Amino acid sequence: MKNGKIGSALAAATYSLLGTLPAPPAVAEESGRWDLDTALMYYSEGDDRVQDVSLGILAKRSFDDDRVLNLDLTVDTLTGASPSGATALGAAQTFTRPSGKGTYTTPAGAIPLDDSFLDTRVALGVGWTQPLARLYTLSAGLGFSTEYDYTHLGANLSLARDFNQRNTTVSAGLAYSMDDIDPVGGAPLPLSAMADVGDLSNRRGTDSKDVLDLLLGVTQVINRTTIVRLNYSYSDASGYLTDPYKILSLVDPLTGDTLGRSPAPGTEGPSGVYLFESRPDTRAKHALFGEVKKFLGGKVLDVSYRFMTDDWGIDSHTVEGKLRWPIGDSMFIEPQLRYYTQTAADFYQVSLLSGEPLPLYASADSRLSDMDAITVGVKFGWTTPSSNEWSARLAYYSQTGNVDGSQLIGSQNDFKQYPDMDAVIVQFGYRFRL
Amino acid sequence: MATAPCRTQLEQRPGHWLGRFDAMASPCEVLVETDSEQEARAVLEAVAGCAWRIEAKYSRYRDGNVVHAINSSAGRPIRVDDETADLLDFAAQLHQLSDGLFDVTSGVLRRAWRFDGGQQLPDAELIKQLLPLVGWHRTAWRRPTFRMEPGMQVDFGGFGKEYAVDQAAASARALTTGSCLVNLGGDLAVARPRRDGSAWQVGVEAAGAAPGQAATLIPLRSGALATSGDAHRYLLRDGRRYTHILDPRTGWPVEDAPRSVTVVADTCTQAGMLTTLAMLQGRQAEAFLRDEGVRAWVQR
Numbered sequence: 001m002k003n004g005k006i007g008s009a010l011a012a013a014t015y016s017l018l019g020t021l022p023a024p025p026a027v028a029e030e031s032g033r034w035d036l037d038t039a040l041m042y043y044s045e046g047d048d049r050v051q052d053v054s055l056g057i058l059a060k061r062s063f064d065d066d067r068v069l070n071l072d073l074t075v076d077t078l079t080g081a082s083p084s085g086a087t088a089l090g091a092a093q094t095f096t097r098p099s100g101k102g103t104y105t106t107p108a109g110a111i112p113l114d115d116s117f118l119d120t121r122v123a124l125g126v127g128w129t130q131p132l133a134r135l136y137t138l139s140a141g142l143g144f145s146t147e148y149d150y151t152h153l154g155a156n157l158s159l160a161r162d163f164n165q166r167n168t169t170v171s172a173g174l175a176y177s178m179d180d181i182d183p184v185g186g187a188p189l190p191l192s193a194m195a196d197v198g199d200l201s202n203r204r205g206t207d208s209k210d211v212l213d214l215l216l217g218v219t220q221v222i223n224r225t226t227i228v229r230l231n232y233s234y235s236d237a238s239g240y241l242t243d244p245y246k247i248l249s250l251v252d253p254l255t256g257d258t259l260g261r262s263p264a265p266g267t268e269g270p271s272g273v274y275l276f277e278s279r280p281d282t283r284a285k286h287a288l289f290g291e292v293k294k295f296l297g298g299k300v301l302d303v304s305y306r307f308m309t310d311d312w313g314i315d316s317h318t319v320e321g322k323l324r325w326p327i328g329d330s331m332f333i334e335p336q337l338r339y340y341t342q343t344a345a346d347f348y349q350v351s352l353l354s355g356e357p358l359p360l361y362a363s364a365d366s367r368l369s370d371m372d373a374i375t376v377g378v379k380f381g382w383t384t385p386s387s388n389e390w391s392a393r394l395a396y397y398s399q400t401g402n403v404d405g406s407q408l409i410g411s412q413n414d415f416k417q418y419p420d421m422d423a424v425i426v427q428f429g430y431r432f433r434l
Numbered sequence: 435m436a437t438a439p440c441r442t443q444l445e446q447r448p449g450h451w452l453g454r455f456d457a458m459a460s461p462c463e464v465l466v467e468t469d470s471e472q473e474a475r476a477v478l479e480a481v482a483g484c485a486w487r488i489e490a491k492y493s494r495y496r497d498g499n500v501v502h503a504i505n506s507s508a509g510r511p512i513r514v515d516d517e518t519a520d521l522l523d524f525a526a527q528l529h530q531l532s533d534g535l536f537d538v539t540s541g542v543l544r545r546a547w548r549f550d551g552g553q554q555l556p557d558a559e560l561i562k563q564l565l566p567l568v569g570w571h572r573t574a575w576r577r578p579t580f581r582m583e584p585g586m587q588v589d590f591g592g593f594g595k596e597y598a599v600d601q602a603a604a605s606a607r608a609l610t611t612g613s614c615l616v617n618l619g620g621d622l623a624v625a626r627p628r629r630d631g632s633a634w635q636v637g638v639e640a641a642g643a644a645p646g647q648a649a650t651l652i653p654l655r656s657g658a659l660a661t662s663g664d665a666h667r668y669l670l671r672d673g674r675r676y677t678h679i680l681d682p683r684t685g686w687p688v689e690d691a692p693r694s695v696t697v698v699a700d701t702c703t704q705a706g707m708l709t710t711l712a713m714l715q716g717r718q719a720e721a722f723l724r725d726e727g728v729r730a731w732v733q734r
Contacts, residue, residue: 006531006532006711006726007704007708007726007727007728009527009531010528010531010704010707010708011700011704013523013524013527013528013531014524014700014701014703014704014707016520016523016524017520017521017523017524017597017703018597018600018601018604018701018703019520134629166468166469166470166473167470167472221472223472224472224475224476330516384516385516385517385519385520
C-alpha cells in the first residue's frame with residue numbers, strides 16, 4: 001500500500017459514494033455545508049406582451065444547533081408591452097411615451113399596449129434562523145432590490161414556538177419595507193392629462209411607499225401523513241400606490257369615443273385626452289390561507305385556499321392543488337392546478353366620462369378589474385444518485401377579464417376592452433450541495 | 435409495502451427514544467432525541483427500512499438481488515443501477531488506494547476457509563485453484579456495465595453495513611431536527627449532535643469478551659464509528675490464530691492482524707474502511723492508524 005495517508009482519498013471516495021458531505025464531521029465542532037437551489041425561469045405572455053427571464057440562486061448554510069443562514073439572489077429582465085389602460089377605439093391612437101421622449105401608436109380596434117417596458121431587476125436577501133430557547137425559533141431577514149425605477153428595502157422578524165410535543169407550531173411575524181419609486185420621466189400628477197413630447201410640466205420627482213405586514217400562523221401535524229397550515233396576514237401600505245404608467249381615456253359620455261386633441265404645433269403628442277390614473281395612498285389587506293398536505297403512500301397531495309380582501313374593494317379567492325407522484329425511486333411528476341378570481345377595485349373604471357366631475361380615484365388597470373385566471377402546469381423532478389435534484393416545470397396561465405357591461409358606452413362595445421392574456425411559464429431548477 | 439409492526443420496537447428513555455430492530459443478522463438500534471413519539475417512530479421506520487432495503491439488495495445470501503445477478507452472470511456483461519454503480523466505483527477506488535489489498539472479489543476464497551474457531555486448515559491446492567477467480571483487475575467495469583470472468587464472485591460485505599449506516603443516518607437526519615444515533619450491529623453514526631452538546635456514550639465490546647463484560651466506552655458527539663474484529667471468526671492451528679481477514683493476493687489470512695480495530699471517522703463507511711485496511715496491515719496496523727491520524731482503538 002502507498003506510504004502515508006490515504007485518508008483524504010478515502011474521504012473523497014466515500015463522499016462520492018454517499019453523495020453528501022457528512023454533517024457534521026466527527027472532529028470539527030462546528031461546520032456546515034451549503035445547499036444551493038438554482039432556478040431559471042422564462043415567462044412569456046402571448047401577443048408580444050411581457051417576457052421575463054429570471055435567474056434565482058438560493059443558498060442555505062446549516063450550522064450546528066439548527067442555525068441556518070439563507071442568502072438569495074434574483075436577477076430578472078423584463079421586456080415587452082403591457083396594457084396602458086386606454087380603451088380600444090375605431091381609429092389609431094398615438095400616445096406620448098412615459099419618458100416624455102417620443103410617441104407610440106396603437107392601431108384602430110386594438111387595446112393600447114405601452115411597449116416601452118425594459119427593465120432589469122436585481123434582488124438580494126439574507127436571512128438567519130436559530131433556536132432561541134428549547135421550543136422557540138427566531139428568524140430575521142433583510143431584503144434589497146433595485147431596478148431602473150424602483151428600490152426596495154425590507155426587514156422581517158418572526159418567532160415560532162412549538163407545542164404539543166412539537167406537533168403544533170405557532171408563529172408570529174412582522175415585516176416592514178420602504179420602497180422608493182423614481183418613474184421614468186417623473187411621477188405624473190394623478191388625473192393630469194398626458195402631455196406632448198418634451199412637456200414634463202405635470203411630472204413630479206420621486207415618491208415612496210411603506211408597507212407593514214403582520215403574519216400569524218399555526219402549523220399542526222394531524223397524524224403521520226397529514227399536516228395542516230393556517231395563516232392570517234395583515235398588510236398595510238401607505239404612500240405612493242399609483243402605477244405611474246397607467247392612464248384612462250377621457251371619453252364622450254354618449255359615443256364612448258376618446259376625446260380628440262392635437263399636439264402643439266411643431267411637436268408630437270397624444271391624439272386623444274388621456275389622464276394618468278389615481279389610487280388611494282393607503283391600502284389595508286387581510287388574507288387567510290389554509291393548506292393541507294397529505295402523504296398518500298409515496299404520493300404527496302397539497303391543497304390550499306387563500307382569501308384576500310382589501311379596503312380598495314378587491315376580494316380574491318385562490319384555490320390550488322398539486323399532486324406529487326413518484327416514478328420509481330428517483331423521479332416524480334407533479335401536476336398543478338390553480339384557480340384565481342377577484343372582484344374589481346371600487347375605483348376601477350374602463351374610462352372617464354367627459355363633462356362629469358373627476359373622481360378622486362380612478363384606474364383602468366386591468367389588474368384591478370374583475371377577472372379570473374387559471375394556471376395548469378406540470379413539474380417533473382429527478383434526483384441524481386448523489387441526491388442532487390433536477391426539475392423542470394411547464395405551465396400555462398390564462399387570464400380573462402369580466403368588464404361590467406354597464407361601464408361600456410357606445411363604440412366601446414364594438415371592441416374587446418379587457419386585455420385577456422395567455423402566458424407560458426418554463427422553469428428549470430437544480431438543487432445541489434457544496 | 436406495509437411493515438409488520440412487530441419488526442420494530444420503540445420505547446421511551448429519559449431524554450430520547452430507543453428503537454430496536456434486527457437487520458444484517460445483527461441487533462440494531464436507533465436513538466432519537468425528540469419529544470415526539472411520532473417523529474421517533476418515523477425515524478425508526480425509515481432507518482430500519484433503509485437497512486432492510488440495503489440488506490435485501492446486496493446480501494450475497496439471497497437470490498434475485500443485484501449481487502446474485504452479478505455473481506450468476508457467467509461472464510456476460512451486466513448493466514447495474516446507479517446505486518450499485520456507485521458501490522462498484524467505490525470498490526474500484528479502494529482497490530487502487532489499497533494497492534490490491536482490499537478486493538470485493540475475494541469472497542470466493544471463503545470456499546476454502548471456514549472461520550469457525552476450528553482447526554481445519556484448507557488444502558493449499560484448493561487455494562491455488564481459487565486464486566485465478568480473485569482480483570478486481572480481472573473484472574471490466576465501465577459504468578454502468580460490469581463484467582467478470584465466469585466463476586468470480588462479488589461481495590459488498592466489506593463495506594455494505596457501514597454504507598447502510600450512513601444512508602440510514604442520512605434518512606434519519608431528514609426526519610428529525612433532534613440528535614439521532616444509528617447503530618447497525620456495532621457500526622454506528624450520529625446524525626446530528628445532541629441539543630445540549632453532550633456526547634452519546636458508545637460501548638464497544640472487547641473482542642472475545644463474554645456478554646455483559648465491561649465494554650470500552652467511547653464518547654461520540656458526532657461522526658461515526660466502526661469496528662472490525664474476529665471475536666468469533668478465526669481459526670486456531672498449532673497455537674496460531676488465523677484471522678478471517680484474507681489477503682486476496684495470496685489467498686491466505688493476513689498474519690498477526692489485531693483481534694479488533696475500532697475507528698472514529700466522519701462517516702461510518704470511512705471508519706469501516708480504515709478498520710479493514712488496518713487489519714490488512716497485520717503487524718503494522720497500529721502504525722497505519724497512527725499515520726492516518728485517526729482516533730482508533732486496537733486490541734491484540
